[in-house]
Amino acid sequence: MVATNGMKRIVIEPVTRVEGHGKVTILLDEKKQVQQARLHIVEFRGFERFIQGRPFWEVPVLVQRLCGICPVSHHLAAAKAMDWIVGGEKLTPTAEKMRRLMHYGQFFQSHALHFFHLASPDLLFGKPGDPLSGFAADVAIRNVIGVAAKFPDLAVQGVMMRKYGQEVILRTAGKKIHGTGAIPGGINKNLSITERDFLLKDIDQMVEWSRSAVKIAKDYTVEHLEKLAPFGSFDSNHLSLIREDGAMDIYHGNLRAIDSVGKKIFDQVDYQRYLDYIGEEVRPWSYMKFPFIRSLGPEKGWYRVGPLARVNTADFIDTPEAEAARKEFMAVTKGKPNNISMAYHWARMIELLHSIERIKELLHDKDLQGTDLVAKGERRDEGVGLLEAPRGTLFHHYRVNKDDQVVMANLIVSTTSNNEPMNRAVAKVAKDHLSGVEITEGLLNHVEVAIRAYDPCLSCATHALGQMPLTVELVDHEGNLVSTRSKN
Amino acid sequence: MSDTINFIIDGVEIQGREGQTILEAAEAAGIYIPRLCHLKGLTPHGSCRVCTVLVNGRPQASCTQPVAEGIVVESESERVQQIRRDIIDMLFVEGNHFCMFCEKSGNCELQAMAYRFGIPTPKFPYQFPKRGVDASHPDIFVDHNRCILCGRCVRASRDLDGKHVFDFVDRGPHKRVAVNAEARLADTNLDASDKATEVCPVGAILRKRVGYAVPVGKRLYDEKPIGSDIEAAKTK
Ligand code: SF4
Ligand code: NI
Numbered sequence A: 001m002v003a004t005n006g007m008k009r010i011v012i013e014p015v016t017r018v019e020g021h022g023k024v025t026i027l028l029d030e031k032k033q034v035q036q037a038r039l040h041i042v043e044f045r046g047f048e049r050f051i052q053g054r055p056f057w058e059v060p061v062l063v064q065r066l067c068g069i070c071p072v073s074h075h076l077a078a079a080k081a082m083d084w085i086v087g088g089e090k091l092t093p094t095a096e097k098m099r100r101l102m103h104y105g106q107f108f109q110s111h112a113l114h115f116f117h118l119a120s121p122d123l124l125f126g127k128p129g130d131p132l133s134g135f136a137a138d139v140a141i142r143n144v145i146g147v148a149a150k151f152p153d154l155a156v157q158g159v160m161m162r163k164y165g166q167e168v169i170l171r172t173a174g175k176k177i178h179g180t181g182a183i184p185g186g187i188n189k190n191l192s193i194t195e196r197d198f199l200l201k202d203i204d205q206m207v208e209w210s211r212s213a214v215k216i217a218k219d220y221t222v223e224h225l226e227k228l229a230p231f232g233s234f235d236s237n238h239l240s241l242i243r244e245d246g247a248m249d250i251y252h253g254n255l256r257a258i259d260s261v262g263k264k265i266f267d268q269v270d271y272q273r274y275l276d277y278i279g280e281e282v283r284p285w286s287y288m289k290f291p292f293i294r295s296l297g298p299e300k301g302w303y304r305v306g307p308l309a310r311v312n313t314a315d316f317i318d319t320p321e322a323e324a325a326r327k328e329f330m331a332v333t334k335g336k337p338n339n340i341s342m343a344y345h346w347a348r349m350i351e352l353l354h355s356i357e358r359i360k361e362l363l364h365d366k367d368l369q370g371t372d373l374v375a376k377g378e379r380r381d382e383g384v385g386l387l388e389a390p391r392g393t394l395f396h397h398y399r400v401n402k403d404d405q406v407v408m409a410n411l412i413v414s415t416t417s418n419n420e421p422m423n424r425a426v427a428k429v430a431k432d433h434l435s436g437v438e439i440t441e442g443l444l445n446h447v448e449v450a451i452r453a454y455d456p457c458l459s460c461a462t463h464a465l466g467q468m469p470l471t472v473e474l475v476d477h478e479g480n481l482v483s484t485r486s487k488n
Numbered sequence B: 001m002s003d004t005i006n007f008i009i010d011g012v013e014i015q016g017r018e019g020q021t022i023l024e025a026a027e028a029a030g031i032y033i034p035r036l037c038h039l040k041g042l043t044p045h046g047s048c049r050v051c052t053v054l055v056n057g058r059p060q061a062s063c064t065q066p067v068a069e070g071i072v073v074e075s076e077s078e079r080v081q082q083i084r085r086d087i088i089d090m091l092f093v094e095g096n097h098f099c100m101f102c103e104k105s106g107n108c109e110l111q112a113m114a115y116r117f118g119i120p121t122p123k124f125p126y127q128f129p130k131r132g133v134d135a136s137h138p139d140i141f142v143d144h145n146r147c148i149l150c151g152r153c154v155r156a157s158r159d160l161d162g163k164h165v166f167d168f169v170d171r172g173p174h175k176r177v178a179v180n181a182e183a184r185l186a187d188t189n190l191d192a193s194d195k196a197t198e199v200c201p202v203g204a205i206l207r208k209r210v211g212y213a214v215p216v217g218k219r220l221y222d223e224k225p226i227g228s229d230i231e232a233a234k235t236k
Helices: A009-016 A046-050 A057-068 A072-086 A093-124 A130-134 A144-150 A152-171 A193-201 A203-223 A271-277 A295-298 A308-315 A320-332 A339-364 A419-431 A439-454 A462-464 B022-028 B078-094 B109-116 B152-160 B228-235
Strands: A022-028 A034-040 A237-242 A254-258 A264-269 A278-283 A289-293 A384-388 A392-402 A407-411 A470-475 A481-487 B004-009 B012-017 B052-055 B058-061 B072-075 B133-134 B140-143 B167-170 B178-179 B205-207
Touching: A022 A193, A022 A419, A022 A439, A034 A419, A046 A057, A046 A407, A057 A072, A057 A392, A057 A407, A057 B152, A072 A093, A072 A152, A072 A384, A093 A144, A093 A152, A093 A203, A093 A339, A093 A439, A093 A470, A144 A152, A144 A289, A193 A203, A193 A339, A203 A320, A203 A339, A237 A264, A237 A308, A237 A384, A237 A392, A254 A271, A254 A308, A264 A271, A264 A295, A271 A278, A271 A392, A278 A295, A289 A295, A295 B012, A308 A320, A308 A339, A320 A339, A339 A439, A419 A439, A439 A470, A462 B178, B004 B022, B052 B078, B078 B109, B133 B167, B152 B167
Parallel strands: A022 A470, B004 B072
Antiparallel strands: A022 A034, A237 A254, A254 A264, A278 A289, A384 A392, A392 A407, A470 A481, B004 B012, B052 B058, B052 B072, B133 B140, B140 B205, B167 B178
16 A cells, blocks of 8 residues: 555645745855845745646646645646646647637636736835836835725726636536546546637627726836836846747747757757656755756756746747737837846736636637537656746646556746746846845845845745735845845 | 334334334334434444434444334434534544545435534544555555444345455454455455455445546435335335
């Protein structure tokens, strides 16, 4: 018999450990110049051990305990891996479209939540012509309540859009959180006419609000470009899934990586072979692994994922309004990849628009009322499932034994991929804004704004409060703590 | 008729028959007495004690206690409900029951019972016992973490399938269900079509590769509480 003695861990740890807060260490050299920054995120990897011995069909539901913020992404990535195990990776049209609908719903609610509740305070409270002043604005107003007071319409839209996304999830996954919709080889329900009509009722309003969200993000970025462009920015590689014709596809595709000027590092890589292309480096000071592109090595092979990376890697977006928005976005950097950290916000809103356009399209698709829900084929003992989660590429990889038990799991979550990029962003901000050897309130806020652009999945608390509990430490070349400052 | 036995449950006069248990007589009259180890078609076991009632003031397992002329049975009183609630509570903390990812969720009698009694979380401390799984059988998955020792599988295998696949071993807190083989279910003569594979009230004996095929909303106890089928018979 196989012991599952890790049982205790799963209920306690994923909940408690994701609720940690971010800690940043800024390292100085002998000349007291910023040398490096390290963002410490307590990542839960005990999960990979916990699911040893569990039956594979349980995993897509079980794995959602990993994260309270992006459960749907984990649910679907695990289901995609399990599709391979049951040989059902060629989904029926109904199954694939139901899963897509679920995923776009999750995307929509996640991006709306981030923009309206977390990012908008950073963007809305700057003095005219000086966006950075907004980052240091009085904390008392620079939160979602401040937004609600000054821009009541926006706050309401944020809430309604999030709610709409959750309604989509409910009708595809069966529950708003921790649903069971995606099963190995397919889906367990279709969309009834009643459910469809319910979702169609508000769809045009959602499209319109998404359109205006893109405009807010665009106007803000373009207007303040000169000041925003250097803020926490650096050149990097970008990685995402891509459809066979080069279109953005957040649910399925092959891997594409480009460098900072747009040259392809690899393209149309079947993600079942991701290990040939992506390595994971362990560093002594962090629990987190650092993924890198093998052909470039750990030093140069780190890459960005998420909205910015996806808009950069895509040749086009196949929904008309998001494509028009993408063109405007790419025009800012003359068609070359955009390496501006703060441009994540604009890219995120383009994806918000894309996902709602897709939802609308899907709701009019009769396949969603189909009854052929599950595909099966030849049983395999290994499967990899990838998708583009709201925060970036998410990797799930499992091996099962002949008794149907999981014997190996490897997960690379988007925040892990963005770990090094976030370190770079913080280092850049620190270089530009640290004066002397003291961490000022202003610097702390700047660091927070830079990290937030990446929408890391730090904790449920972060999202609930609209603030990121954060500690920044300054450490000199001998390892002494020189200064520290925290906020909740 | 001469073999009619008159008695009272919660102030209501009930006619039972000779040889019936209190639980059966109540059920025939449209009164649901909560139960977990009891299952129609299996010999009564009287082990889970969820069906406890007070007979003339004394606690008895109604699934094994025969009806008798003139007895006064208390079933829905606050005192009895509290006994049952505590038992359900204990069943939860003695095992590792994680409804949020258990595939039996919505079809599980233990979970349904907790809902019926309005127990959101157990009041007793979780024991987190160390238990294993047995995945060796090609069609059946056993997860001892969720076993409540109701003995349904033991009785079904013995009485309905004419086999002896499951049995209890050890005592007290160490009591557990074991298979009649060296160590693994695969080494028994259990067949996927055996009745023993269908009777588990919780997610301890499962058909493999079924998982969450039935969506949330379409599961046994999603809409109506456990026991409501019996109670519905009364109102008709
Ligand atoms: S395995 Fe199921 S049926 Fe058998 S004793 Fe345990 S709970 Fe009862
Ligand atoms: Ni997450």
